[in-house]
Amino acid sequence: MARILVIDDDGHALRLIEFALTKAGYEVITASRGEEGLQKAFRQPPDLAIIDLMMPQMDGYEVCRRLRQNERTADTPIMVFTARIQEIDRQTALEAGADEFLTKTATPDELVSKVKSLLAREVSVPRAEARPGQVIALFSLRGGVGVSSLAINLAMALARQPNQKVALLDLCFLSSSVPLMLNVRPKLSLAELSREETTVSLDSLEKYMVAHSSGVKVLPVVLSLVRAAPIPAKTVEHVLAVLKSGFNYIIVDTLSSLDDMTLAALIRSDQIILVVVPEVASIQAATVTLQAFRSLGISEEAIVPTVNHTFAKGGLSLGTIQSALKRPIKAVIPYEPEVLIQAINSGAPLVLSHPSSAMATAIQKLASVLSPS
Structure with missing residues (x-):
């Protein structure tokens, strides 16, 4: 007998769904x-979850x-069952990790039919x-x-994608x-790990990490x-090497130096995101960096x-930067100082605190570019 978790704040709807199933x-x-x-799901994962949106x-x-x-619960089938009927609601739900989207205009028989179909699909499709x-x-x-702000927000953006475990490795010891x-x-x-551990496993490594509320695991350098x-x-x-075995993405915040530690990373x-700002000194530094990378x-x-x-x-134009670097720019992050300062001061990355801002949108787009198809 399949176990189905239903999450809905509407008591009447909850009873009707429970009765039909x-x-x-x-x-x-x-x-x-x-x-x-979530507490019930994590304690005993269901065979399927049905979730209201509002x-x-x-x-x-x-x-x-x-x-x-x-x-x-990363592989648990999820059906969103909602009164919302707009296409943007369906698309957002699927991007958040839902497998099926059904509106509450559906009859009980249609709901049960979708449940059967989703459970059967889960059995037949190998991982x-x-x-x-x-x-x-x-x-x-x-x-x-x-760089640090971009690293943090990129990690948050990747963690918002379905089924992604993300680690953030801080190497900026200064x-x-x-x-x-x-x-x-x-x-x-x-720093403690390098002194205390002679061999490192994923279990032992996670003891040195701290979990952010977004789900991102952070490994600070000092x-x-x-x-x-x-x-x-x-x-x-x-x-x-160990992080690669346990996480889908490992985001590394590096030092502004080509020292042995940074080079190892x-x-x-x-992929290496080479960050530049539209001014001459930054472009010169990027040119030197590209030469070093080639060597x-x-x-x-x-x-x-x-x-x-x-x-x-007053910054350099995109065309000037591309000509100087002799390569196309893959992403452009806009200037939004008020949003960024608010996010930094509150300890809430702007991808989470201001998801509709231009900066957050650009970082989400960068995350999509970096994600393998």
Whole structure:
């Protein structure tokens, strides 16, 4: 007998759905709030979840995302059952991780038929073989161009995609601003790991990570900037290899230096976001960086030149930047200082706190470009 979790804040609708499914022979578990439903799902994963969209505190879209982010429910079939009928609602639900979208104009028989179809589809479709995680490093030889902020928001954007586990590796031991910008308080860091662990497994590594509310796992480089030192390159290599076995994406926030630690991460990255701002010094630094990458054998296809606008007016044109770098710019992040400062001061990444802003939209688009088809 299949177990079906139904999450809906409308008590009348909840009873009708429960009655129809119980009559059809299913075991039904109900929840009237998103958080309650998640707790029940994580404690004992259902065979299928039916979720309403319009719920207080946590809407159905967010419930879908969190089910997909948790390893116990990442593969659970999800049906959104809602009074909303617009195409944008259907599209957003599917992007959040839903497998099926059904409006509440459907009859009980139609609901049961969809449930049977979705459960049968789940049995018949084999799971794809797991692929190693993708390492995406963000780098600029010139500091102060917004690399850490972009790394954080890119991690959040990727984590919002269905079925994605995302790690954020902080290698900026001279500033280590990631925990501060995310408002998390780590108790351990990569520095302790490099001193304490001779061999590293995924289980042991996760002890040094701190979970953000978005589902992103953060591995800070140090706890204190006092006498902070680079992490041995071998440790970085080993940690990246282990993270690739347990996460879909590993976002690396790098130091503005081509030291051994940073090079260890860059050489082992599947993609490198080369961040520039539209001014001469930044473009000169990027040109030097590209020369260094060529000498290191880093593939040109792996490099994603990205312009991050950090001032309002007077910057170099996109055409000038592309001519100087001799390659196309893959992404442009617009200038929105008020939104960015609010996000940093609140410890809430703008992709989450201001998802409709121009900056967040551009970062979401970049995340889509980086995601393999």
